[in-house]
């Protein structure tokens with residue numbers, strides 16, 4: 233094939249309605265997860281939860297590597313309302329030897345809340361410090377500071393979380409390209425995903441699961457008991 237013909241075909245393919253349509257439909261299909269799709273006989277179905285997360289990754293363009301699905305931790309924190317509150321995470325690293333560091337990616341469905349929590353001193357005397365780089369979508373990061381919740385009426389704290397409340401009320405609107413650090417080590421924090429959902433990279437010094445505490449008692453009991 234002549235070079236000019238090849239260039240013409242390539243340009244046509246790139247600008248074809250099919251190619252453009254695929255891009256737009258990927259964005260337009262960012263629907264919130266429906267509980268009926270992730271519960272079996274009233275119980276949260278982890279595999280169905282993973283289906284929803286994999287679809288989110290596909291939709292937002294996250295690179296799906298072979299180990300992703302098996303390595304995903306997915307939970308509704310026992311609330312029975314994964315559409316409103318839950319989290320999926322994939323841990324890449326969490327080590328203390330030779331210098332402590334942690335990296336995990338977090339996946340939030342559209343309009344899904346990550347429950348308010350804080351970190352006590354954990355393994356090796358380390359209290360988790362962390363921050364979030366938004367890769368895709370948008371997340372509202374809640375924590376200590378001046379109450380600016382009135383500026384974000386789109387944030388709906390679900391009833392299943394402290395009867396629709398949080399104890400911290402300062403929100404940072406985190407978008408791709410931004411990095412939002414925890415306001416202060418040891419303080420409470422939470423997140424709420426935007427209408428497309430959110431995929432974030434969380435970096436930290438060290439994560440100790442048993443040192444996590446949640447503001448909602450039922451969520452806390454489920455997390456520590458699970």
Ligand SMILES: [Fe+2]
Pocket residue numbers: 349350351362421
């Ligand atoms: Fe945290």
